Amino acid sequence: MGKKGDQYEVFVEMGRDTNGEMDAKIKKKKKVKKKEMLEGMKKEMEIDDHELTIEELEMKYSTSTTKGMSSTLAAQVLERDGANELKPPKGTPEYVKFARQLAGGLQCLMWVAAVICFIAFGIQFAQEDLTSYDNLYLAITLIAVVVVTGCFGYYQEFKSTNIIASFKNLVPQKATVFRDGQKSQINANQLVVGDLVEIKGGDRVPADVRIITAQGCKVDNSSLTGESEPQSKGPECTHENPLETRNIAFFSTTCLEGIATGIIINTGDRTIIGRIASLASGVGNEKTPIAIEIEHFVDIIAGLAIFFGATFFVVAMVIGYQFLKAMIFFMAIVVAYVPEGLLATVTVCLSLTAKRLAKKNCVVKNLEAVETLGSTSVICSDKTGTLTQNRMTVSHLWFDNHIHSADTTEDQSGQSFDQSSETWRALGRVAGLCNRAVFKPGQEEIPIPKREVIGDASETALLKFTELTIGNVIDYRGRFKKICEVPFNSTNKFQLSIHELEDPLDLRYLLVMKGAPERILERCSTIMIKGQELPLDEQWKEAFQTAYMDLGSLGERVLGFCHIFMNEKEYPRGYNFDTDEMNFPTSGLCFAGLISMIDPPRATVPDAVMKCRTAGIRVIMVTGDHPITAKAIAANVGIISEGSETVEDIATRLRIPVEQVNRGDARACVINGGQLKDMTSDELDDALRAHPEMVFARTSPQQKLIIVESCQRLGSIVAVTGDGVNDSPALKKADIGIAMGIAGSDAAKNAADMILLDDNFASIVTGVEQGRLIFDNLKKSIAYTLTKNIPELTPYLIYITVSVPLPLGCITILFIELATDIFPSVSLAYEKAESDIMHLKPRNPKRDRLVNEALAVYSYFQIGAIQSFAGFTDYFTAMAQEGWLPLLCVGLRSQWENPHNQEVQDSYGQEWTYSQRLYQEYTCYTVFFVSIEICQISDVLIRKTRRLSVFQQGFFRNKVLVTAIVFQLLLGNFLCYCPGMPNIFNFMPIRVQWWFVPVPFGILIFVYDEIRKLGVRRHPGSWWDKELYY
């Protein structure tokens, strides 16, 4: 890190004056905008306001540090700069969103088919050759299908956007501002550059503010940088980097305590946070893996449909059909081949899973993201708030020469330490008394760890800790009346207070002190061990050092505690303690112990990380916090597993320089932002490859983005979790961004695809499981849906080539696709996993496709073929039993379809009118339909599993599937036997026995697939497995 080397490289415009120019530039180069943005981010930020003197500032912003701006000027500036608020990212217009739903690959194909239908209808109409309105109906149905599916998709999208909108209802914030020398409260969005504002503990910083005066002001920067420690702010410029300097407070951070005044230097989108937010919106949304999969296979389907259509168009022309007829064939083949219901099925399956996830507190914004989690191979997790509780908590105590662990679980379910020691009573007393933090009133009902506290993070932690261990601290403090206190300051680094004792007869005063451990130790001459005061000799000092180091290496913040009972003779009642003079002992004290604090991991996290590991998912920690803390938490939650060492650890263990360590030996690696800045992307890739366990600390938002990109370059599907604004670019860049619902900022929620309502990392594991399950189940659904395309297609092919009367009409096909088969294919989404999917590696997005060759070939050319044979058997049965023997059917087409021939002879010499033949054709449609239905029942049963036997999976375990089959049969019966159907939808009431003709074929499908699965199970890796397992 150079002098100007910063962990934070935030792209900030070059200065106010060039603002317009920049905008113009951005507009000009909109096409290369993203690249520009990302490159631009690497530029140093050029805020110089922190280096200006107060006079210069007053000049620059025409303001006054005493009176504030004039109202008129403020109004002008407001006019110029706009309101002080983050503009929501520009949404896509609604009609574009809707249009997008109508213009997918399959939809386009269906549009083409519909247009052909219209043309055919138009020509027939013009030629007054209108035998039926089928073409018109078909065109309307096709358009309806596209529009309805589009509406459905649009509705889903709309609904998820609404969830986000509901998060957004921001309460207008107030800010205290000086204008014309008057102090007033105005809405924060009315603030302008140059305004003099006052910030108090508990306020949100209303804009980027240059501090003019401050008293004990501390700001929580975690939403910006991810650091959990509060930063103190003051008027002096301490660093050249505006992000490091103490005299600038940033928009949207929270002032924890103290009071400060300052001049606003940036508002709205020009603030640092606004920059990051716009950076996030500049990062393009990645296509989800499932979208890529669906696109992949829609391309194949569309290609094949056009190929088949075109081939048979040519064949038909060669055979000698009219052009119009051939066009109608083309259209019919497209209709038969395109799985119209598939899009609806996929959408419904995904939304079912989304619903299931929502019950488990994962709200999915983008439906397709449901599956992405399942394919995820890397999770880049933010630390603060995601892995940890985002709450400083006492974790360890050192007294009686032992390190005791405190209970850090959120619900206080953990083990507590032994509290019987006298030393603990002394330590607890110091911790309770030497503490200025208090609970906010009215929180008696809330469990102690969740209560809100006024005070800084470590005092809060101590307050809660003592409240939990000792009992009512406020009461306790009341019993030890406080005489005086010296607050913490950075020069003496301690805090002390003097109290009367609880026992009214004991007239001694008690002095309690806490502070930086080494400073406290310096002031002690004795140490309390098991209630005894022992002289503090070298041996004890050594013990102290060891404990201090140990706790420090855990990434914990350590405080030392000591006390002294002051002699009642020297300091009698009414003694005038002077905190400036320090007319009381501040050395020779009795050391009570150490207490260390950390933002502890959430209880569920280690288990969840473990589960991710077994599921082959790599968890990488990316945080803005310090490397030591990050590493400690990583080790704590299992991101760095037990026994894994970093290069530095090996070096220390072997006592050799870091350079001599073989990098390959180190499983773990901690990289901080400074190192990362100097790495090329190749080096980063190498590091990611070399070390399976990675922690990135002190990273800036841009670096998070770089890490995500690097993982993606390595072929991983990356999930990013985060809550802060600083995470939002990475959330957006990730294949799936997961934001925290409670702690998460709006920017993070906006950028994310999924929101964990309970902020629980463990929910991600549920998500992964559901995602994997839905991928498997979608595969089954698609296999089921694709199968029937062949028995829908073959009738046309046979019709064109062999000229039999048409066995299956287009409208009937649409009924199969969109009515009877939808429910069963959706019901497969309810299928339980076949094996423990959480013990498998994530799928390889390049190899494990949703629809692979084996699936398509097996569905089309084996199961689909059997279904076709079943259909034709039933077709010929119905024809033969009504008088048309199979051989007569061949070549019959031209006579059969001639509307002017009323006396076509069947095999028995009977003569048929055109309408009689037409109704016989409808009978064939119905019979073919019934055959496909029966075979599809068998098909849905075999699709329950891909590897296991259906009997192992449980025949009736999926109740939805059973219901779906019953529904399918009922619907089929309704279509067949409802009066009026023949003339509306071309369904005929068929003879009951024709329902049973395809049953043997259904059984054949079932048995054949069981044999296939048996072979796949018995001989994994064999030829059979490779060719027939999908």
Added chain:
Amino acid sequence: MAALKEKRTCAQRCEDFGYFVWNPDTKQLLGRTLDKWVYISLYYVAFYIVMSGLFVLALYVLLSTLSPYTPTYRDRLQSPGVVMRPNTYGDEGLLIVYEVNKPDSYTPLIHTLQNYLTPYNRTEQHAHYENEHCNGNKYFTQNEPKDPEQKLLSCPFYRSSLGKCSGMDNSTFGYPDGQPCIIIKMNRVSMDLPPLVNVYFLFFKQKGEPKNLHNIEYFPPNGTFDLHYFPYYGKIAQPSYMNPLVAVKFNSLEKNKLLKIECRVVADKISADNIHDPYEGKVEFEIEIKNGTAVNK
């Protein structure tokens, strides 16, 4: 996912495809090695042979259950269709238009009738002999044959029974006189027909109420089909079966006017009311006879 959506040039894509077609490293052709192709092909050949076998077996079983003489069901043939000659079609259906003094306009119609009646010549039907059943007006029931060689008898229908419309005396069928003949046939279906099968004509004056036509002649008289032509035992059992016919001569049709005429077959079990089938139990046609004077007007 970066790997999946890398922008690749066309050349790279072509190269990839080339590798897919023939991968020299693994010796794979279209994704499979040659022996794998042989295996999978053999598997599919076997699969389709078995499936075709099953299909043929299914058809064989099906055919063996069928009677060669009568169809198993007559679901679509509840009522027989009715057809007529001449059968020229206009835009909306049967249409007969001719001009009395232009022989060219009606010669094709006469030819149709002549050709249609040729099989009904006595010489054509000499092989069938009349028997006693063919005289009375009652059903000619026979037992179904035991074997395909055995043929059943059928009654002949001679064109002479069509009288003036037989085309034997007057080969013009009355067309030049403006008194055309048409011939009505009922489609044969294998079913028992009801006791009386009668043909009668309704006359539609465009969209008005139907009213009966006057001054028409039926041949055979009363326009009935004799019962001894029924039942029909099918093509195999009764190869020599001839459909009985009814001819109608319109003696006083209004000239120069398009008339819509419906001809119904009337019998107890024959329905002529199926709105979806204009030829079931009835036949509708339009006729316009133009005479020269009207044309010259």
